[in-house]
Amino acid sequence: MSKKINQFVYLAATAVVLSIAACGDSTNSGDPDITKIDDNLLDTTQNLTVSLKGKIFSIPSPFQTAELIKNSGAPYNSQMLNPPNSVTSYSSRFHKALNLGIYGADLGYVTMYDNTNDALSFLNSVQKLSDELDLGGAFSKEIIDRFSNNLGNRDSMLVIVSDAYRSGDEYLKNNDRHDVAGLILTGGWIEALYFSSNTLNHKKDNEIINRIGEQKTTLSNLIELLENFRNEESYSILVDELIDLYHEFDGIEFTYEYAEPVTDANNQITTFKSKTKVNLTEENLKTISEKVKAIREKIVNSTL
């Protein structure tokens, strides 16, 4: 009797295995028997539902800010970048991840300015940190070779680097390491904001000033993302620093005027014609710049 029960349990468990494995994906393409996934089964596997139960966060690419600075006519400024050889000083996972974001933004900046020698130095630092953090080979030898073979071709270099970061982001999310993914995004965002404020010290540019003011939503997203990991002290300190920075954005005036978008269906493009105005005072700008510089220094010096 006992043996029969054992066999039954074993068969039942096998059936569960097969049924779960069979219903990973369900298509309705003409099949009358639509296979619906049982929610209870889904709930047994955290990875399946984490993106749904959690919130999805989006942070604009730091490469876009580097592009804006380049197009403003500001000269190349290597002094504002984190020296590539500092990479050996980062020992904790927390600082490695933040500085991987910083170096990614730096790599985007030097690539925008076609500085190929510096690009290779920053790429080496990026590769070292991504290996140490195990980003699933996002910056493999093959990627480094592809980048090296395309030196001088800015488009290709930017595509290769951004794809590698995307691949690393995907690997981290697949492995439920959302904290590391969040820190990399934070480092890249801080560095891009630092580029903007630093550039204004040498060249006043309204587009760059507006770009600084336009970071409020992104900063809010970052804070919300990192709040999930507050139980670790270093994350908690970082979140508090970002919240303190966010208060400065409260003083900025925004006006938004909706206008109907225009679509060109033949070319698959829609133009958003709504207008947003940002009104930053000198005081707003000064305080934000000082706070961004302070946070960024703590990140690159591992004192956060």
Added chain:
Amino acid sequence: MKNIKLLTLLVIAVLSTEHAFSQSCDSLASICKSYLNTPAKNDSKSVFISDGQTYRAFLDEDQTAEFTTTFYGGSTYRVAASAGTKDNYVIFEIYDKENHLLFSNIDYKNAPYWDFKVESTIDIRIEARLDSNKKSSGCTVLLIGFKQKNRK
């Protein structure tokens, strides 16, 4: 002994399902990437650069994934979505912060990607769901790219 066997089977079940899900999402990301790599119809030399993130969710037919982001003025973006081998499984819609519907790919046969020229910086909300007439559940992946301006 029986408990060990049972536990082993359940662990295999969980791991194999996670692995299958991960692989399924991986292949969808590759499809989405191919959409980003397709030049714009009105600019055959255009290049879209990924924002460095992969947005993914496992969706049932009554579920919607949504997130907010900022599109910068003076830029052109591409939003690409995939939930399988056919290119019309995903419906995506874009709203402004006042909840005006700015775009829905339903109007264009669930086009898997679309470009957006942005005159002035705008905070938007992107919502993605499966077209229940075509697919009832599965991994959904969405990528965002921006167009390089001054090409060399």
